[in-house]
Amino acid sequence: MRMRNIELMVGGFMVMGIIALVLMALRVSGLSMDAAGETYTIKARFENLGGLTDRAKVSLAGVTIGRVTNISLDEEWYAAVVEMEIDKSMSTLPIDTSASILTAGLLGEKYIGLSVGAEIDYMTDGDWVQDTQSAIVLEELISRFLFSQAEGE
Amino acid sequence: MLKYVRDLGKTGVESIQSIGRAGMLFGQSVTWGGPGSAGFLDLIKQIHSVGVRSLSIIIVAGFFVGMVLALQGYNILIKFGSVSALGTMVSLTLLRELGPVLAALLFAGRAGSALTAEIGLMKATEQLSAMEMMGVDPLKRVITPRLWAGMISVPILALLFSTVGIWGGAFVAVDMLGLYDGAYWSNMANTVEFYDDVVQGLIKAAVFGVVVTWIAVYQGYDAAPTSEGIGKATTQTVVISSLAILGLDFILTAVMLGGV
Numbered sequence: 211m212r213m214r215n216i217e218l219m220v221g222g223f224m225v226m227g228i229i230a231l232v233l234m235a236l237r238v239s240g241l242s243m244d245a246a247g248e249t250y251t252i253k254a255r256f257e258n259l260g261g262l263t264d265r266a267k268v269s270l271a272g273v274t275i276g277r278v279t280n281i282s283l284d285e286e287w288y289a290a291v292v293e294m295e296i297d298k299s300m301s302t303l304p305i306d307t308s309a310s311i312l313t314a315g316l317l318g319e320k321y322i323g324l325s326v327g328a329e330i331d332y333m334t335d336g337d338w339v340q341d342t343q344s345a346i347v348l349e350e351l352i353s354r355f356l357f358s359q360a361e362g363e
Numbered sequence: 364m365l366k367y368v369r370d371l372g373k374t375g376v377e378s379i380q381s382i383g384r385a386g387m388l389f390g391q392s393v394t395w396g397g398p399g400s401a402g403f404l405d406l407i408k409q410i411h412s413v414g415v416r417s418l419s420i421i422i423v424a425g426f427f428v429g430m431v432l433a434l435q436g437y438n439i440l441i442k443f444g445s446v447s448a449l450g451t452m453v454s455l456t457l458l459r460e461l462g463p464v465l466a467a468l469l470f471a472g473r474a475g476s477a478l479t480a481e482i483g484l485m486k487a488t489e490q491l492s493a494m495e496m497m498g499v500d501p502l503k504r505v506i507t508p509r510l511w512a513g514m515i516s517v518p519i520l521a522l523l524f525s526t527v528g529i530w531g532g533a534f535v536a537v538d539m540l541g542l543y544d545g546a547y548w549s550n551m552a553n554t555v556e557f558y559d560d561v562v563q564g565l566i567k568a569a570v571f572g573v574v575v576t577w578i579a580v581y582q583g584y585d586a587a588p589t590s591e592g593i594g595k596a597t598t599q600t601v602v603i604s605s606l607a608i609l610g611l612d613f614i615l616t617a618v619m620l621g622g623v
Contacts, residue, residue, distance in 0.1 A: 227519035240552030
């Protein structure tokens, strides 16, 4: 009887470990168990990512509808190529949708904001976003401001 | 003068011999004594005594560490207007550093010292020699299950420490300081990487588990068979394993981050 209790407790201990691992995976590190096919991928070229990373949010009107899955460099265009996964539920993005890299707050993380266009055709898997706007790099802004000040004098 | 040099030499030779003996002990007892050996039932008993019984201290410590991290972090981050990074800060600190390190330190104090005292007393009361007389290998019968129990328990305990700590942090940040809970959890989920952070923390904990239990069983097995010797060995276990954990932690972090 005593040995059985011990076995039960050790089993419980192991189960707690496994539950903790699953919690870590799903809740803390945000690994999603979503099966493939619930999302579709669109791509966009940006001149400058300015600190955008993998797994950054893609949002429309402030609501997260997807994530950045891959970032690479297009060697022909010398531009960054961002692949993003969009929820299948949001499958009605017009083909002239534009994407820009925005910052959450002054020092927050970078994310991609989409704004919809007016076309009646919708984007499908593998489509390119034509109209993109790069991240605003603070140093460039400041130097432009300083130069314009200097010219003005 | 000559005496000091001689003492230094003696200490050097002794410590190298001791490392050699510890290596032999590990090599001989890490493998199982073949199928059907009596070790497995004993393994469960040992996991109970080193792992399950350390649960209470690990959970209480984890909860408080998580709470204090959230409280301190909140007061620092609010100066930069970025309290939304609090969840990320608490979870990364716990997963990468404090979870494995503190769990291993607590384990060394709670279970490592007990292991040393137990094995040392077995040696002092000549139970180990009696086993040898009966043709039972005391390494396989006594050391192996204890070694494995420690190596299995420490990663689980570290994981539980981090988990409880993250929820403790959420309790302080969300329920007491009134941070928006979406900010706490979603920023955490966006930044924490499963393979980079959770798995690396587990690797650290596994290494600490091996080292702490190894030191504990070796100190017990190598203790002078007197009450004084057992006391000294128990102290040595806690001191050496604490230093080993902190030293190894830096080396492992340097290797994993690849910065040094």
